[in-house]
Amino acid sequence: MKRSVERHLNILDFTLASLSRRKAKNLSLLAMYLLVIFILASLQFFVTALKREAATILQDAPDMVVQRLVAGRQDVVPQDYAAEIGKIRGVTSVTPRLWGYYYDSLNGANYTIMASDDVQPESASVGSGVAGVRNLAVGDLLPLMSYDKIPVMLDINSIFSSKSDLIAADLILVSREDFRQLFNFPANQATDLAVNVRNQEELATVASKIVALYPDSRPILKSEIRRTYQSIFDWRGGMTLIILASALLSFIIFAWDKATGLSAEERKEIGILKSIGWETSDVLLLKFWEGSAISLTAFLAGVVLAYGHVFFLSAPLFVQALKGWSVIYPEFHLVPVVDPYQLSVLFFLTVVPYTVATVIPCWRAATIDPDAAMRY
Secondary structure, eight states, X not given: OHHHHHHHHHHHHHHHHHHHHXXXXXXXXXXXXXXXXXXXHHHHHHHHHHHHHHHHHHTTSOSEEEEEEETTEEEOEETHHHHHHHTSTTEEEEEEEOEEEEEETTTTEEEEEEEOTTSOTTEEEEOHHHHHHHTOOTTOEEEEEOTTSOEEEEEEEEEOOGGGHHHHTTEEEEOHHHHHHHHTOOTTEESEEEEEESOGGGHHHHHHHHHHHOTTEEEEEHHHHHHHHHHHHHHHHHHHHHHTHHHHHHHHHHHHHHHHOOOHHHHHHHHHHXXXXXXXXXXXXXXXXXXXXXXXXXXXXXXHHHHHXXXXXXOTTTHHHHHOOOSSOOOOXXXXXXXXXXXXXXXXXXXXXXXXXXXXXXXXXXXXXXXXXXXX
């Protein structure tokens, strides 16, 4: 056992000396290798963290949202639907919701306006993004123009904390009366219905009963909303990866050429080692440690840099490609999330192929006659 450990330590010591003799080649390969790991790990960390944020936010969402369709498009829902749906067995609550989007021509921003029973008439609570673009403070007036061209003056009574920017940066909470005046919204109508069900296993059954009761309705389960968010983030991450595909392909070609193409100096070195008594297994172990040293260093450094890039700097290199774009842009720090499975996949797709690619050509050179290898 001790002899085997000493053998490995001696080979590892020779490996470090061999790497230092070819600094230019190894450093250039390490830099490109690290860059690719950094990009792939950053994408992985960012998409995973966004999925986690979306799942956390949706925990407080209603079990089901019921919309009404007219000619395949969403339309307002009569509030009478709420009373009938509330009679379905298993339904615990049905809440008509009023919400919509308001375009501000002053700065080109879109606000999300939602009615709340906790807000008094002629007042509003706004997100920090809205307060920023309109230079608002508590006690200021927010003037909005209704669809009837009548000014609606709202007194700002609170501004949401920047910690809630992910969901409230562009949000304006108003009273139901102000909402209907602003959008000329019809009475006894709602944007949609928020439905909660006692037993989560009965959601599909309740949804089918709602459709049978109102054929023009469209129930959307919370699980379906969650899957939609997951698909959106996967799609954005995939599109970003496709854009970077040319750079990744260039690295693959470069790494394969560097790993499989032994120089005359390296062939001569292998021949010398064989002539002084090194076994073929020793040479292969030497090259294995060389490939492992480069690939593991690049992997670990790339993952650490990607972690800092995403969770400490908020991924400035490709944040807009993944979070989207808006005049009111939410600023938030993602909660660190590391998926061991995805890191394992990244490891086996980057480290293992390169390490294997370094061993194969060395095996060929180590199996030929030492004199022939030294004559290269």
